[in-house]
């Protein structure tokens with residue numbers, strides 16, 4: 470079958486997945502808010518997870534939340550001023566998912582943990598690294614599972630990139646470049662109001678550009694060597710429209726990253742997006758494209774020093790002996806993330822995890838970028 474048709478089939482199933490029967494005692498999830506992302510990030514993935522029931526939802530408007538709940542088959546609805554707290558205190562709820570504006574993550578993670586719930590909180594985990602540390606300390610003290618929903622790390626494509634690098638196909642890593650560019654179509658959704666709630670470019674998507682460098686290098690940045698950002702459009706203090714910078718990693722490895730939320734369309738009409746990471750080694754390069762939506766399409770192109778290219782793709786994991794696929798090719802980053810999250814709550818070890826240290830490190834890098842003065846002349850080529 471032509472690759473384009475297979476990709477379209479994967480996309481169609483990913484965005485409208487089958488509903489599997491639930492096992493005897495699925496974990497009951499409650500969602501705080503009717504944020505759009507809860508559909509892609511949790512409600513659709515839960516359909517095909519036998520161990521998950523989306524049981525409750527809370528929103529500021531009862532009418533709006535009832536409409537949302539009806540559409541998505543959610544039994545229990547909380548609406549109005551005290552709705553979020555009522556959901557958090559619902560004894561039936563095992564897990565709280567928090568897709569609130571970034572400035573509300575810390576408060577609602579603390580409240581949920583204090584009510585004895587496991588928590589899946591949207592990225593970035595908080596506004597500051599100190600908050601990231603505190604929420605995790607509370608989760609540890611209470612023996613609860615807390616994870617930042619850094620979904621990109623869970624897909625097999627990222628695991629394959631790491632394997633290729635670890636087995637030495639490109640030699641020793643010298644430099645890594647990452648991009649996270651959204652088209653101006655998406656950029657239009659970033660209003661001044663959203664910026665004031667913590668949705669600057671670095672916070673919103675720059676975190677992915679940093680995280681993919683950490684994943685590809687299997688290491689943490691030692692320092693933010695240079696960083697520039699601008700806030701010409703929204704003029705919100707400590708929030709950016711574009712950012713780029715360079716990092717120092719262990720063993721002399723360097724990296725650069727760039728994130729943008731408003732890339733102008735090609736020829737004035739074709740929306741341009743670019744989610745990629747390129748790893749340069751002393752024996753070749755490896756480039757992963759489309760790390761945000763790898764279930765639709767991605768490629769890992771390895772080029773050796775003679776220019777010979779090999780293309781790899783990974784839509785599923787394999788079991789121990791490599792003969793049986795684990796997961797479905799249409800599983801999104803979010804579906805793999807949910808698999809890991811539930812595995813952890815059930816007391817088993819997931820393939821990968823977003824740890825306390827991972828979350829704190831990403832927040833520290835973002836903080837260091839925002840510590841630099843805004844640069845009004847910053848122009849980034851897409």
Ligand SMILES: NC(=O)C1=CN([C@@H]2O[C@H](COP(=O)(O)OP(=O)(O)OC[C@H]3O[C@@H](n4cnc5c(N)ncnc54)[C@H](OP(=O)(O)O)[C@@H]3O)[C@@H](O)[C@H]2O)C=CC1
Pocket residue numbers: 501502503504505506510527528529530534568569570571591592593618620663666668673
């Ligand atoms: N993983 C991913 O791919 C994506 C992740 N995200 C993350 O999800 C989170 C939410 O995204 P974001 O775009 O900020 O938010 P949205 O505007 O999508 O939704 C936030 C929800 O929060 C509730 N809310 C509570 N107080 C306020 C307030 N003062 N202003 C606006 N909404 C409020 C609203 O729900 P209600 O009225 O029902 O209570 C609203 O629907 C962010 O952390 C973001 O990083 C976002 C998009 C994609």
Ligand SMILES: O=C1OC[C@@H](O)[C@H](O)[C@H]1O
Pocket residue numbers: 651655673674
């Ligand atoms: O995580 C995200 O990815 C896609 C973006 O459109 C969105 O704003 C962001 O929160």
